[in-house]
Amino acid sequence: GPEWELAFIICFPRKFDCRSxxxxxxxxxxxxxxxxxxxxEYRLFYTQEREVRECPDYVSAGANSCFFDKKHTxxxxxxxxxxVATNALGNASEEFRITDVMEYVKPDPPxxxxxxxxxxxxxxxxxxxxxSPPDVDVRTGWVTLKYELRVKQNxxxxxxxxxxxxxxxxxYNVYPGLLYMVQVRCKLDHGKWSEWSNTIFAExxxxxxxxxxxxxxxxxxxxxxxxxxxxxxxxxxNAVKQCLLPPVPGPKIKGLNAHLLKSGRSEDxxxxxxxxxxxxxxxxxxxxxxxxxxxxxxxxxxLTDSFASEKNKDIFIIPAGLHLGLEIxxxxxxxxxxxxxxxxxxxxxxxxxxxxxxxxxxxxxxxxFLNGEEKSIQPLASTSYVDIQQHPTLTDYSRVKEVNDxxxxxxxxxxxxxxxxxxxxxxxxxxxxDYSRVKEVNSDVVFLEKGDSADGCCKKKEDHYTDWxxxxxxxxxxxxxxxxxxxxxxxxxxxxxxxxxxxx
Amino acid sequence: ALCSRLSSIRAASSCTxxxxxxxxxSLANLFDRVIQHSARMHGISNxxxxxFELYFLPSKNQIGRVSxxxxxxxxxxxxxxxxxxxxxxxxxxxxILKLLVAWREPLWHFHQNMAQHxxxxxxxxxxxxxxxxxxxxxxxxxxKVVEKMQMLGVINSSLGNLGSPxxxxxxxxxxxxxMNDYDLLYCFRRDSNKIQNYLKILKCRIVPEHGC
Numbered sequence: 001g002p003e004w005e006l007a008f009i010i011c012f013p014r015k016f017d018c019r020s021x022x023x024x025x026x027x028x029x030x031x032x033x034x035x036x037x038x039x040x041e042y043r044l045f046y047t048q049e050r051e052v053r054e055c056p057d058y059v060s061a062g063a064n065s066c067f068f069d070k071k072h073t074x075x076x077x078x079x080x081x082x083x084v085a086t087n088a089l090g091n092a093s094e095e096f097r098i099t100d101v102m103e104y105v106k107p108d109p110p111x112x113x114x115x116x117x118x119x120x121x122x123x124x125x126x127x128x129x130x131x132s133p134p135d136v137d138v139r140t141g142w143v144t145l146k147y148e149l150r151v152k153q154n155x156x157x158x159x160x161x162x163x164x165x166x167x168x169x170x171x172y173n174v175y176p177g178l179l180y181m182v183q184v185r186c187k188l189d190h191g192k193w194s195e196w197s198n199t200i201f202a203e204x205x206x207x208x209x210x211x212x213x214x215x216x217x218x219x220x221x222x223x224x225x226x227x228x229x230x231x232x233x234x235x236x237x238n239a240v241k242q243c244l245l246p247p248v249p250g251p252k253i254k255g256l257n258a259h260l261l262k263s264g265r266s267e268d269x270x271x272x273x274x275x276x277x278x279x280x281x282x283x284x285x286x287x288x289x290x291x292x293x294x295x296x297x298x299x300x301x302x303l304t305d306s307f308a309s310e311k312n313k314d315i316f317i318i319p320a321g322l323h324l325g326l327e328i329x330x331x332x333x334x335x336x337x338x339x340x341x342x343x344x345x346x347x348x349x350x351x352x353x354x355x356x357x358x359x360x361x362x363x364x365x366x367x368x369f370l371n372g373e374e375k376s377i378q379p380l381a382s383t384s385y386v387d388i389q390q391h392p393t394l395t396d397y398s399r400v401k402e403v404n405d406x407x408x409x410x411x412x413x414x415x416x417x418x419x420x421x422x423x424x425x426x427x428x429x430x431x432x433x434d435y436s437r438v439k440e441v442n443s444d445v446v447f448l449e450k451g452d453s454a455d456g457c458c459k460k461k462e463d464h465y466t467d468w469x470x471x472x473x474x475x476x477x478x479x480x481x482x483x484x485x486x487x488x489x490x491x492x493x494x495x496x497x498x499x500x501x502x503x504x
Numbered sequence: 505a506l507c508s509r510l511s512s513i514r515a516a517s518s519c520t521x522x523x524x525x526x527x528x529x530s531l532a533n534l535f536d537r538v539i540q541h542s543a544r545m546h547g548i549s550n551x552x553x554x555x556f557e558l559y560f561l562p563s564k565n566q567i568g569r570v571s572x573x574x575x576x577x578x579x580x581x582x583x584x585x586x587x588x589x590x591x592x593x594x595x596x597x598x599x600i601l602k603l604l605v606a607w608r609e610p611l612w613h614f615h616q617n618m619a620q621h622x623x624x625x626x627x628x629x630x631x632x633x634x635x636x637x638x639x640x641x642x643x644x645x646x647x648k649v650v651e652k653m654q655m656l657g658v659i660n661s662s663l664g665n666l667g668s669p670x671x672x673x674x675x676x677x678x679x680x681x682x683m684n685d686y687d688l689l690y691c692f693r694r695d696s697n698k699i700q701n702y703l704k705i706l707k708c709r710i711v712p713e714h715g716c
Contacts, residue, residue, distance in 0.1 A: 024585055074583035076694050100694060141704030141716050142585045144543065189697060190550045 016081065016096040018104040022135040023075060023143050023188050026068050026101050027061035030083045033092070040087040047080045075101050105191030108133035110147065110167075110184045115202040118170075124204050126151065126171040130184050130197070146187045154179035154201070176207040531652050532714035535707035538645045542703055545638040546696035548631050553689040555628050560686065574691030575679035576606050581698055588705045594659050597650055600702050603695050604643035610680040611636035614688055635692075646703070658710050 014033065020026035032042065044055040044066045055066035066081075079098040084091055098104070110130040118127050132138050132145055150159040151171050162169055174180060180203070183196040233240055579602050582588040588596065615632040653659045683691065708716035 070584065070586060076581070076698060077583050099690075102694070102697060137585065139708070139716055140585065140589065141708040142588070142701060144700070144704070189700075190546070190693075 014094075016083070016094075018098060018101070020073075020101050020105045020191075021107055021133070022137065023102070023105050023191070024070050024137070025073050026104060027065055028068075028081060028096075028098075029061065029065045030096075032064050033085060038087040038089065040085050043084045043086070045082045045084070047082075048074065048077060073101065077101070102189065102191060105188045107136055107145075107186055107188050107191070107194045109194045109197040110186050111197070113182065113184050113197050113200050115180075115182045115200045117174075117202055117204055119205065123172070124174060124176065124207075126174055126180065126182070126202055128169045128171060128182055128184075130167055132167065133186065133194070136186075136188065143188045147184055148186070148193065149182070149184050150196075151180055151182050154181060174204050176204045176210075179203045527652075527656055528711055529714070531649070531656060531658075532707070532711040534645075534649050534652055535703065535711060536715075538642065538649055539700065539703050539707060541638065541642050541645060542696065542700040545635065545642060546693070546700050548635050548638070549689065549693045549696045552628060552631050552635065553693045556686055556689050573683075574687070574694070575610070575683060576603060576691065576695055578679075579603060579606065582702075585705075588702060589709065593653075593706065593709060596702055596706055597646075597653075597659065600646055600699055600706070601643065601650070603699050604639055604646060606680075607639050607692060607695060608636070608643070610683070610688060611639055611692065614685060617685065642699070653710065 015031035016028065018026055018028040028044070030042065030044075032040065042064060044058075045052055046055070047053075053072075056069065056072050057067040058065065060067040078100070081096040081098065082093055083096070084093040110132060111134065113128070113130040116127040116129075118125050128149060128151075130147070136143055136145060138145060144165070146163060146165055147167065149162045149164075149169050149171075151173075152159045160171070160173060162171075171180075171182075179201060182200045182202065183198075185194045185196045187193045579599065581599055581603075582591050582596070591599075611632070615629075615636045618632045619629050650659070680688070704716075707714075
């Protein structure tokens with residue numbers, strides 16, 4: 001019938017809530033039920049001490065609300081609220097009970113929250129001040145306000161919390177250069193906490209004083225060693241002078257006496273300058289020239305030049321680290337470009353058994369190893385090594401890096417040209433093609449320039465060694481060329497792998 | 505721990521020269537102590553009430569609960585700030601004392617009951633004991649304040665029946681036994697809040713210059 005139709009159309013107001021801001025007044029709101037779209041009137045009746053009254057104020061707290069002012073508010077008293085919904089279809093009501101307004105006390109958040117950075121010594125801190133919410137009466141002792149404050153670093157997740165009754169707080173746990181957030185909320189007696197106040201930000205200025213001290217400290221500490229260094233330099237100024245400004249050798253002309261110049265006797269000067277007028281015979285000079293090696297860029301010259309082939313140049317090439325006990329025979333090397341190109345690929349596969357045999361780093365052990373073996377360079381049948389016995393002996397090749405008069409060139413590189421085979425070395429003497437590497441020429445010795453540490457060429461597979469005996473000596477590839485000689489250890493001895501020349 | 509044992513207030517009452525300022529200061533101090541005391545008592549009652557709700561009544565509805573009848577409902581109490589300020593000092597003081605007297609025995613029995621229940625943990629049991637002791641101590645403290653006020657002439661000395669709380673107790677003896685434990689806690693929470701508020705209002709009416 002129409003009655004239960006009514007029940008479907010008008011739903012009772014379901015939600016009901018109240019709030020008191022200052023423990024002196026309070027408001028209640030109800031949620032309007034589904035009313036079928038019809039204009040519905042809501043009325044609130046409350047009973048207190050067995051007297052039914054109607055809501056004194058439907059307006060002040062907004063729509064669907066009832067506001068109870070001071071006269072109509074009784075704390076600690078019980079209210080029974082009845083909300084009645086009326087429309088064209090009928091009316092419906094629901095009852096709500098409030099046992100104690102104190103349970104609905106929820107104040108506004110504190111106001112005028114200020115955060116000031118106090119930069120006084122010894123460390124900065126935040127001075128946080130606020131005021132109670134405007135409606136709350138704090139003077140008569142009617143309410144007890146409790147405040148909760150929370151502070152956190154801007155990029156941190158943890159809040160530091162403090163609860164108290166005062167309206168100020170000094171927060172000391174701050175660090176220079178950081179940004180902090182501050183919020184405050186309050187509570188009346190044992191009611192609910194208010195919402196948090198707006199966040200206040202405060203940044204602690206960086207402590208420039210500390211930085212100043214730091215730099216002063218650094219300056220002083222760096223000054224002391226500096227002064228000490230200066231003092232030492234002063235003491236040893238002569239030695240420093242020697243080191244930094246080596247005395248430029250004055251022009252020394254044989255037979256010329258500096259004092260002679262000073263004395264100024266022109267005859268003596270002229271004599272000294274000119275020396276004795278006896279010039280050496282030209283033949284001697286050419287003889288000397290003969291011993292000089294020729295430099296050329298093209299291999300054609302090397303192969304075709306009759307002069308070069310005639311000359312039968314002797315090249316002393318001694319692998320670095322080679323023990324002096326070994327005899328090095330002159331070896332004629334020929335250039336075979338073709339063979340070299342073929343072995344280019346095989347070279348890549350070579351493993352490095354000699355990675356630790358770079359001549360520069362050849363330790364004494366190697367030396368000793370050589371000693372133990374007492375092996376001499378395998379004189380290969382077809383090779384002819386230069387006899388170096390006429391040269392002064394050195395104790396450690398790896399260390400010889402300079403040349404004195406007739407000493408032997410030490411090559412620091414180990415690079416084994418591919419497939420170098422001493423056996424098949426032709427009897428022709430090949431002139432080193434890359435004279436650019438020739439550092440200095442002195443009598444019978446050619447000094448090749450030190451190159452980079454052995455790479456690639458020296459790192460070859462062991463099987464490669466066996467190839468050596470079968471292959472022709474091959475010039476190392478251009479990429480390898482900067483290296484000098486390679487030392488390769490085959491089984492028990494060093495094998496002279498031959499020179500590394502540039503093929504250009 | 506109850507640091508504010510009112511017996512230690514003897515030092516405050518050593519103003520022998522009759523300087524009114526000194527006496528009023530000591531009265532303000534007395535008020536502060538009892539107010540602190542009442543605040544703590546109210547705090548404990550609030551905690552106990554919440555714990556009780558947690559343990560025994562997990563599903564509670566804020567609005568629509570069964571009406572409670574506290575045994576102190578017969579005591580007329582001012583239910584608002586204005587009322588509390590308008591009421592006579594003596595009357596307000598009397599209300600405070602009546603409330604304190606009315607709760608002494610019920611709280612004691614409550615503590616006895618709770619000590620036997622195993623659901624209530626030891627912590628809560630200690631609280632109920634503390635609560636019952638506090639209500640007794642607070643009554644003694646407020647009586648001291650009244651004596652001081654009477655001595656200072658702040659209130660009339662005509663409050664004779666305050667000295668005989670037994671008269672008040674007799675009328676309330678039976679009613680509190682009708683309350684169940686939960687209602688008892690609820691009612692005491694409310695009444696302790698009243699006591700705290702009334703004491704504060706009283707202090708700010710009598711010695712307002714000392715922090716209100």
